Amino acid sequence: MRTVLVLGAYGFFGHRISAALASTASLGVLVGGRDLGRATAAARTMGLPVEHAVALDAHDSKLADVLRRLHVDVLIHTAGPFQGQDYSVARAAVEAGCHYIDLADGRQFVAGVGALSALASAAGVTVISGASSVPALSAAVIDRYLPKFGRLEAIRIGISSGARAPGLATVRGVFSYGGKRIRSWQDGAWVDAYGWLNLTRHRFPPPLGSRWLGSCDVPDLELFPERYPTVRTVTFQAGFASDLGHLVVWTLAGLVKAGILADMNTFASPLNRLSRWMEPIVSDKGGMFVKLEGEGKDGAPLRIDWNLIAEKNHGPHIPCGAAIALARKIGSGASLPRGAMPCVGLLTVDEFLEPLRDLSISEKVA
Numbered sequence: 001m002r003t004v005l006v007l008g009a010y011g012f013f014g015h016r017i018s019a020a021l022a023s024t025a026s027l028g029v030l031v032g033g034r035d036l037g038r039a040t041a042a043a044r045t046m047g048l049p050v051e052h053a054v055a056l057d058a059h060d061s062k063l064a065d066v067l068r069r070l071h072v073d074v075l076i077h078t079a080g081p082f083q084g085q086d087y088s089v090a091r092a093a094v095e096a097g098c099h100y101i102d103l104a105d106g107r108q109f110v111a112g113v114g115a116l117s118a119l120a121s122a123a124g125v126t127v128i129s130g131a132s133s134v135p136a137l138s139a140a141v142i143d144r145y146l147p148k149f150g151r152l153e154a155i156r157i158g159i160s161s162g163a164r165a166p167g168l169a170t171v172r173g174v175f176s177y178g179g180k181r182i183r184s185w186q187d188g189a190w191v192d193a194y195g196w197l198n199l200t201r202h203r204f205p206p207p208l209g210s211r212w213l214g215s216c217d218v219p220d221l222e223l224f225p226e227r228y229p230t231v232r233t234v235t236f237q238a239g240f241a242s243d244l245g246h247l248v249v250w251t252l253a254g255l256v257k258a259g260i261l262a263d264m265n266t267f268a269s270p271l272n273r274l275s276r277w278m279e280p281i282v283s284d285k286g287g288m289f290v291k292l293e294g295e296g297k298d299g300a301p302l303r304i305d306w307n308l309i310a311e312k313n314h315g316p317h318i319p320c321g322a323a324i325a326l327a328r329k330i331g332s333g334a335s336l337p338r339g340a341m342p343c344v345g346l347l348t349v350d351e352f353l354e355p356l357r358d359l360s361i362s363e364k365v366a
């Protein structure tokens with residue numbers, strides 16, 4: 001049996017990942033966070049012995065010793081935000097000889113993780129960053145359809161959440177670039193977009209319908225122009241289930257861009273609380289799209305419009321698919337490439353979605 005320690009295990013996504021892994025026979029799960037009381041309560045709800053709750057700080061300089069003492073085989077790091085974090089947690093995992101998987105959505109954080117590759121290879125472990133909706137699922141969707149294209153020219157990705165508000169780390173992360181410049185690859189050149197601006201109305205397939213979207217800074221914008229060299233445009237936008245909520249975020253981002261506000265950070269916690277209160281009156285549906293445009297093998301124009309639609313507030317399980325699938329792969333004895341890498345090309349769409357198969361989450365392709 002392999003031991004998986006989830007850091008941030010009673011957080012919004014960490015809890016869902018830990019609960020899924022707790023029911024995996026080949027894995028023993030340790031529930032980690034800074035608050036032992038919350039870790040213990042979470043372990044109980046997952047049917048784990050209370051000794052599986054562990055109080056630890058991700059930024060403890062002795063983290064490697066702790067991981068060794070607990071005989072951890074896989075560390076899953078969900079204690080974001082990752083924007084502005086260094087790689088000390090991944091380094092500690094490598095030092096302790098355990099595999100590392102994180103849910104990072106920080107563009108530079110995920111794109112730069114290869115800097116640890118030599119260290120990880122020498123230690124015989126795998127370090128994976130961005131094991132979540134972006135870039136793991138977005139890249140898996142592109143890779144699935146790439147063979148149909150003679151020339152892939154544009155990748156447009158978007159996510160709209162449902163009512164259930166994510167944890168504070170997610171909100172802090174996505175607010176960190178509100179109103180700030182984002183380098184974006186469009187028509188074969190790097191141009192500027194602005195976080196949560198570039199307001200667009202997007203029509204998802206039924207039953208989701210139309211949602212507001214704004215530009216976000218994600219690893220895909222850095223990774224995909226290089227990974228898919230024929231591509232001339234890569235965009236990523238996201239939005240909220242509540243139109244009003246989205247327009248509030250858009251307004252705050254506009255104030256940052258205009259220099260009236262320094263940043264959106266002070267609004268992360270109050271708006272996160274407000275969105276929790278609003279959950280009962282907001283749509284329980286969320287979705288993701290990946291639109292691919294280019295030429296087919298025959299030279300004719302080809303467009304593929306992939307959508308993932310979640311109902312019954314099951315959307316928050318989607319970002320957890322990659323970490324669950326990868327931990328289960330390791331638990332089953334499958335070998336992953338050694339070294340440090342962004343989470344692209346490691347999972348197929350079906351592998352990513354397998355842990356979510358009993359939920360109200362379905363693909364629609366046009």
Ligand SMILES: NC(=O)c1ccc[n+]([C@@H]2O[C@H](COP(=O)([O-])OP(=O)(O)OC[C@H]3O[C@@H](n4cnc5c(N)ncnc54)[C@H](OP(=O)(O)O)[C@@H]3O)[C@@H](O)[C@H]2O)c1
Pocket residue numbers: 007008009010011012013014032033034035038056057058059078079080081082103104105130131132133134135166167168169170171173319
């Ligand atoms: N790449 C993607 O597509 C994607 C999608 C969704 C989410 N994410 C990422 O997932 C991450 C988690 O989001 P979330 O919504 O689950 O956040 P959350 O609910 O705030 O959970 C964060 C957890 O980390 C723990 N934590 C914070 N600082 C810690 C530290 N120094 N040491 C140990 N534990 C610590 C927190 O507990 P304590 O404070 O009590 O320790 C909490 O349990 C975010 O950073 C988000 O960006 C990525």
